[in-house]
């Protein structure tokens with residue numbers, strides 16, 4: 001199977017592993033500080049509701065089913081979600097390990113499962129097994145319902161419409177009233193694959209996906225890699241599938257929210273494989289979070305080239321690109337004034353874009369407050385704050401319309 005071969009190639013490359021962290025690998029800072037954070041942020045209030053419901057009930061432990069679990073990434077993400085916490089608190093995790101009754105992860109790839117087993121297999125409540133979700137939800141006889149049916153990083157884009165309908169129908173039947181589904185797809189209108197955008201929303205859209213982003217620019221052209229088809233989705237398409245799955249399951253599959261994730265920092269922003277305007281934005285944003293490393297700010301700016309005939313997509317992406325660039329420019333201006341020891345740092349330019357206004361304020365405050373602190377203030381403090389500010393812009397200017405690398409739906413089963 002092509003997808004399995006492609007993931008095998010990625011894991012053999014060495015950078016597609018939980019344990020490798022750095023600037024160009026599966027677990028770069030964008031994955032941890034942007035992507036995992038954003039998924040956790042939107043999921044948290046709904047999981048918190050479940051945790052509250054469980055406390056005091058006869059079955060207190062949480063049950064998670066991770067479909068396409070890879071190396072067990074879902075277990076790590078879910079058990080790291082933080083609750084709203086005070087500065088003085090030490091342990092901020094919403095879900096402590098002893099609150100997990102059962103985590104089951106399935107995947108087609110034996111190699112990925114082997115690594116998952118190495119990493120998390122020693123926990124008693126964790127179970128990894130080979131399983132295929134293309135024929136519905138793999139279940140054992142009498143298997144108890146789960147609180148969360150979880151997928152991550154575009155996993156559901158592996159499915160056709162028919163496979164999705166069957167999978168959602170099975171989850172609808174198997175889940176309890178209030179169980180959640182986290183449905184993670186690739187967004188149809190990500191700037192990374194602007195060449196693949198199509199005018200007819202009725203047309204089913206696929207990408208011939210290749211995991212070449214782990215390689216440097218020079219190596220990328222010289223290596224032969226397998227590719228596999230992934231579905232590019234809009235919320236309207238997901239709604240339609242959910243509607244018929246809900247009818248078949250005899251339940252309501254209620255969409256609590258859709259969100260777009262990684263609008264300019266998706267994996268393929270720098271490969272140019274599906275867009276003639278590649279730029280090193282993901283690497284640069286990752287570098288913002290790297291301790292002791294100063295980032296070259298001009299390469300952090302987004303050059304958005306609109307595509308004719310896609311007005312709403314151009315408008316939304318252009319607003320984000322302009323706000324992002326204005327924030328980078330303002331931060332550079334602040335740093336210049338900081339260096340000239342001026343009493344007062346310049347106030348930000350006027351804007352009626354509220355999320356931008358707030359990030360301007362935070363950056364100015366960060367530079368003001370950093371005067372006299374220890375260490376490499378730019379590399380370790382200002383740049384990280386800029387990274388968070390850009391993340392906040394992305395989160396507040398997205399609408400869950402399929403404009404990011406990821407389009408994620410949080411769905412509740414209502415019985």
Ligand SMILES: C[S@@+](CC[C@H](N)C(=O)[O-])C[C@H]1O[C@@H](n2cnc3c(N)ncnc32)[C@H](O)[C@@H]1O
Pocket residue numbers: 003004007067068069070071073074106107108109112131132133134151152153154155158
């Ligand atoms: C995009 S990766 C996500 C991996 C991981 N969950 C993460 O967050 O990085 C998709 C995963 O789904 C698995 N997969 C694809 N099709 C599958 C199927 N029909 N049944 C089970 N797993 C599948 C792949 O092997 C791969 O590990």
